[in-house]
Amino acid sequence: MAVGVLIGPPSAAAPGDDGPELDLGKAKVQWIDRTTVAWPEKLGDPQDTHRLVASPEGELKIEDGALEGRGEDLALEPVPGGLTDAQRAKYPHLAKGYEAYRLAEQEQEQDTGALRAALRGQVVAVAGKDELSAATGVQTPGVLDDLYAARATRAELGPVFEKDRTTLALWAPTARRVAVEIGGKKIPMRRDDASGVWRAHGPWKGEEYRYRVTVFAPSVGKTVTNEVTDPYATALTADSRRSVAADLRDARLKPAGWDRLAKPAARPAREARIQELHVRDFSAHDPTNRHPGTYRAFTDTRSDGMRHLRKLARAGTSYVHLLPAFDFATVPERRADQQRPGCDLASYAPDSARQQECVGKTAGKDAFNWGYDPAHYTVPEGSYASDPQGPSRTREFREMVGGLNRAGLRAVMDVVYNHTAASGQDPQSVLDRIVPGYYHRLTADGTVADSTCCANTAPEHAMMGKLTVDSVVTWARDYKIDGFRFDLMGHHPKANILAVRRALDALTPEKDGVDGKSVILYGEGWNFGEVADDARFEQATQRNMAGTGVATFSDRARDAVRGGAPFDEDPRVQGFASGLWNEPNGSPANGTRAEQRARLLHYQDLIKVGLTGNLADFAFTDSRGRRVRGRDVDYNGRPAGYAAAPGDALAYADAHDNETLYDALAFKLPGSANAGERGRMQVLGMATALLSQGPSLSQAGTDLLRSKSLDRNSFDSGDWFNALNWDCRRGNGFGRGLPPAADNEPKWAYAKPLLTNPRLTPGCREIEGTSSAYRDLLRIRATEPAFSLATAEEVQREVAFPLSGEGETPGVITAQVGDLVLVLNASPKTTEQRVPGLAERRYELHPAQKNGSDPTARRASYKSGTFTVPGRTVAVFKHR
Known part of the structure; x- marks a missing residue:
């Protein structure tokens, strides 16, 4: 590999173009395995020399049309015929419109350690030598999987406990350095070069911690040191500020009788009769419940809500499907930090716009959200616990599962592995601040796809797929969850959902305390976005999942x-x-x-x-x-x-x-x-x-x-519009005012006369x-x-x-x-x-x-x- 300072004159335009495309803020070239780069046909002059340039400290930039900064060249050679059939099958979205380049023979002969070193910094792709016809960032998930996935997917990540010893393990293959802040100290972690996993050991059970990850972040174009929580965390402090090394086997985290919890008899998934329920909705408006808005509301057997659930169970309902109850980003977890509407909402007319206006002022700052904005996939949401700081989340979530089971109902959990609340350097971003550009699905120019509403994850990448499987297994084994509903499942590969099924099937009562084969799976098999029509992989859509035993909403x-x-x-x-x-x-x-x-x-x-x-x-x-x-x-x-x-x-x-x-x-x-x-x-x-x-x-x-006063999208409409009344004397929720304007205003003309029509009450x-x-x-x-x-x-x-x-x-x-x-x-x-x-x-x-x-x-x-x-x-x- 040649080492030099790449400074040259401004680039001339490629023949027939308006000018060279020189933008390191985008990533149009894709490094798909250790030898192959997919290069857009229309990017740069095809007659120019093509190469990758790696800068360990992230110094490369474009100034006056030239690439400046110290870096190492990785020469590329064109591949006659382009990508192989196998590569096109693996990356169907690259099958057309891309040329293939391979690392030159002298680069291939290098030990893969050199490639691993190159990926631990900034990587750009350029065409041209003295004059550049193209310069862009590089998407690297493919080559990272090729180099690391075989070992990394077998690694146990997060906190691992053995007697008095705790191992913290984090996959961060592109990081320059990783340390863990724990016990008042900053402890360097040791990297395993074969897997890209960093580890540290100590007597840390129950300790708070977070990682310091030094890594090149393409979203800001420089090397940063991120203080970030553990994506494999088993517990968190309030508002997810720090991870906690909690051993879920610890007796202090188990409610009485947890290990002997008796469940209603399992039935085939085709017989499931499911009641979909939001944790807060269940009890926030139930004056008979001693624990309103919390997990523990499901333990109050005398409340109107639990009485109604038992009626449904006796009649034949077999499952309660809980809307997201993992750690999500949009609700302040401490009661004292949660705002409330400062209006007398009940005093306004049934068709007034005042209610939605008042509720809107506290949206995002109150206690309500559906929770489809994941922060940590495998920790219970803190706002539903009596105390978000400490072990209450884990113990009380388990109490909720036990309360449902004793009422004759099995518990399904709504899971949202298809996106995260944020990406890049956003404070709510976790995965992307550890391995930038890997865990999220990128579009052709390297921006994060957002067709799901938020930052789309990429379960087709090995370690995001592993995170999905590992997280589901934890909920099933350690929280005794009886089923999973996958949000926007069509954005997952079919292979990923089937891997979840296999992992669950391997859980046994003798070894794990649960029968994984009895856990049901279903999800939204919608077909849209950048993955539509199997554009990137065989999707987990309605048609494709037929015959798998995993149901899709019809x-x-x-x-x-x-x-x-x-x-x-x-x-x-x-x-x-x-x-x-x-x-x-x-x-x-x-x-x-x-x-x-x-x-x-x-x-x-x-x-x-x-x-x-x-x-x-x-x-x-x-x-x-x-x-x-x-x-x-x-x-x-x-x-x-x-x-x-x-x-x-x-x-x-x-x-x-x-x-x-x-x-x-x-x-x-x-x-x-x-x-x-x-x-x-x-x-x-x-x-x-x-x-x-x-x-x-x-x-x-x-x-x-039940009515939500005609609200079609009540995800952030607060308790007022989402009220669920178990006592008929409190009404059904109709006529609580015109619903929030953001999603409903076009329908207000139709809604207004209905809300005052006595026939509808x-x-x-x-x-x-x-x-x-x-x-x-x-x-x-x-x-x-x-x-x-x-x-x-x-x-x-x-x-x-x-x-x-x-x-x-x-x-x-x-x-x-x-x-x-x-x-x-x-x-x-x-x-x-x-x-x-x-x-x-x-x-x-x-x-x-x-x-x-x-x-x-x-x-x-x-x-x-x-x-x-x-x-x-x-x-x-x-x-x-």
Whole structure:
């Protein structure tokens, strides 16, 4: 390697260009393995000499069109034919538009130690010698994985405990120096050159610490020393200022009976009936709970919230899905630091803008956030603990899991490994201040991708993939979490999610205290952003995850039930459960009467596919009389059916994202519909998900007609708009004011007259009636095996839609499910569904409804092949 001072005259423009592209603030060249560099075809003059330049102290810069600073040349040679087929397969986004260069033979002959040394500083790529035609930074995750991943992925990182000895281990292959501040001292750490892991040892159990990492940071173009917490931390001080070397096996961190905790019986994932719940929402507005807004609220067995959860569990709910409860960035963790709105919010009118204005002044500084802004993936969030400083987070999180388990519910955790709260040198950035440019996915010019809303991580890189797996295993093993919901799972490689599955499957009761095979996995398999259509790897999307045992949320039936799509400009677009054609609301967005009828029938086909578990190959007659399979039914240009087996698709009608089901129906049902009618349509909407094959999910409070006052994105709307009332006398949350302007103002014109319409304000009769009717259906779902079929073949054999075809009734779906007949009547009128093939069979209303709480459903009847069902009613009949 030649060493010299690279100072030259300003570069001339490359032929045909406006001028040379010289910008070290970008990183357009990608070093993908120890021998290969991918170079954009249009970057610089292809006739120029190409090389990498490495500066140990980060001295390189562009001045007057020239590269200045001391560095070492790594000569490059063009590769005829470009990247190999294997390299194109590994990096499909580089398959077109990039030339390949290899390190010159004399560089390849060097020991890889020289390459490792070069990567521990600034690396730039230049074209030209005396005159530069291009200069840019270099993306290095590929070569870092090639050099280090084999050893580093086997390393145990974070604090590791053995008797009285604690080892702190940090992966920082590009760092110049690493020290740990602990016990009032600054202790240098020792680097393992083969893995890039730095270690230090001492009697540090329970000690606070942080790392000092000296590293070149491309985001600021210089070498910095960052004081940073441990990404593998097991505990933190308040507001995540320092890590704590906490041994999760320590008896002091375990609530009484933790090691002997009895769990509800595990069931196959396809039978999961899930209640999605935010930790703070659960109890912040519950005056009967002694620990409002905290993990310990789930231990207060006499509170209204826990009483309601036990009712749901007895009826058939099997899991509570907790929105993010790992350490997130946006809530002050100490009670004294949390601000509160300084207004009398209850005094304002139901349609006032004052509430959202007042709440907005404390957003980001109050106690509320959904938590989709990770800071540390494997430490409980401190704001939910009675004391964020010390062991309370760990012990009280475990108390919450125990409280749910004793109530008959298993616990699912919402995990967000697809992005971080910040990147670069931001104080909230952790990973990127340790290995800059590695843990995040970079775009073609080297900026951090943000299609997920924040700084996208790159689980396709070996050590981000390892962090994901290791973190999930810790939650499952050390916190006894029973399931994981992956936020924006489509931004993960399929291989990464399957690696999580394998790691969980390896956990055994004998060795680890938990049965990892019983842990369920599901996630958002959406396909968008820079990774869309497998642009960078095979994604964990709906289609790709079919057959893996990892479920994906299905938006097909959800949209058909509600109507339109979540981001419609006019929120009054109607669907199956919101009055399309049968009860038009007058919006021109619904089209003509003929168009409404045609769309309603198509929605019914989407719901039929949903009732089968979204099976791609399920064959049935559609509403136009054609014999089709699930994959043939159109969903916005994509196949409605994508699942290979029941359990691949998770059914739902609402979740924390977008309006609650009640609020969606508030926009869509005609204004003349009263609260009782709205409650009945709410049950109908929930039933389409609950009575589908495979797992189903509902948002907490949906059975209680929960409203967020029409807020479609309440992630930072405070306790006021997110209030969850377990006592019907406190209302359902509707009419708390116009929702926050940032995400809802375009809909204010539609929202304002609704918020003052008394027909939309339910009382105890409607709230309790809806909840009781839903629990009747839960009992049916939980006790009838026909709703939990194990294979696609069984579903094809046992499920049918006997009245589907050109003559089917708009607004009514009739399904045979084994020995059951299900009728979903979304019309306001009583329907008679005659099934000639069943005329000789005897049916009666299912006992759960015949002896149930809904007097309207009790009027459903059967005679000689005809099923009679009142309007706005779900009825299940059982063969006698």
